Amino acid sequence: MPRMTINDRPVEFDLDPQMPLLYALREAANLTGTKSCGGGDCVGACMVIVDGTALRSCRITLAEAEGRLITTIEGLSRDRSHPMQQAMVAEQAIQCGYCTPGIVIAGAALLDRNSAPTRAEIEDALQNLCRCGVYPRLVRAVQRAGRVIQRRESISAAPAPGIEAADAAQRVPALRAVPEPSDSGD
Numbered sequence: 474m475p476r477m478t479i480n481d482r483p484v485e486f487d488l489d490p491q492m493p494l495l496y497a498l499r500e501a502a503n504l505t506g507t508k509s510c511g512g513g514d515c516v517g518a519c520m521v522i523v524d525g526t527a528l529r530s531c532r533i534t535l536a537e538a539e540g541r542l543i544t545t546i547e548g549l550s551r552d553r554s555h556p557m558q559q560a561m562v563a564e565q566a567i568q569c570g571y572c573t574p575g576i577v578i579a580g581a582a583l584l585d586r587n588s589a590p591t592r593a594e595i596e597d598a599l600q601n602l603c604r605c606g607v608y609p610r611l612v613r614a615v616q617r618a619g620r621v622i623q624r625r626e627s628i629s630a631a632p633a634p635g636i637e638a639a640d641a642a643q644r645v646p647a648l649r650a651v652p653e654p655s656d657s658g659d
Contacts (some may be wrong), residue, residue: 475535479504480548490536495519497535498545506546506574517601518577521545527582527598546574549581557581559628560618561611568605576601582613588622592616 476485479502486497498504498521507530508518519530522544525628544576549555556579560566565571583590583598590598597617620626 475537475539477538477543479543480545486535488535490539491534493531494521494533494535494538494543495530495572498530504547508571508574514602516572517575517579517605519570520578520601522549522578522582522585525585527579527583545577546578549577555581556618556628557584557614558620560614560621563628564610564614564617566607566610566614568603568607572601572603572605576603576611580611580618583615584619584622588619590619595633 474485474487475490476483478484479498484502486492488497488500488501492519495507495509498507499509507521510516510518510531515529515531517529520527521530522528523533523538524541533534550558557576557577561573561577561580562573579599579601580595587594588589592612595612599611599615617626617628
């Protein structure tokens, strides 16, 4: 039974050691933020961080993941406060959202190694295929997240999940709370 640490929690899978990590994460651990490419060529939507390196979870087996530290998109930041997540929103680099978890993971792994990567380093690290074509925004998002990590910039692009609309409007100036319709029957 393969054992590993996923999102800072030790786990043991009672599954075939040759099963791809992707399916164990999605089906057994219910960590569905890691997306499947649906067969064929992998587009990188399944990226996870394994011992500090972004890897495609469809291409690593449970046996290969044995004893390793794995971070999924759910473990990167429970409240979406990771600089890479915030920068993706601020740079409007999210279109359909399917590839977003893999891109965020790849960017976060790069920024863990180098908070000021060059454009070439970013393009090399983001091997993900985004059919929406937001590549210039992705590069800007990684650069911006790097500046946040370096404490040269802050982002107030997205309020934390579960926040009330009125509170969100106070914290993020671009948002406006819409008044609830009255039940006066006028």
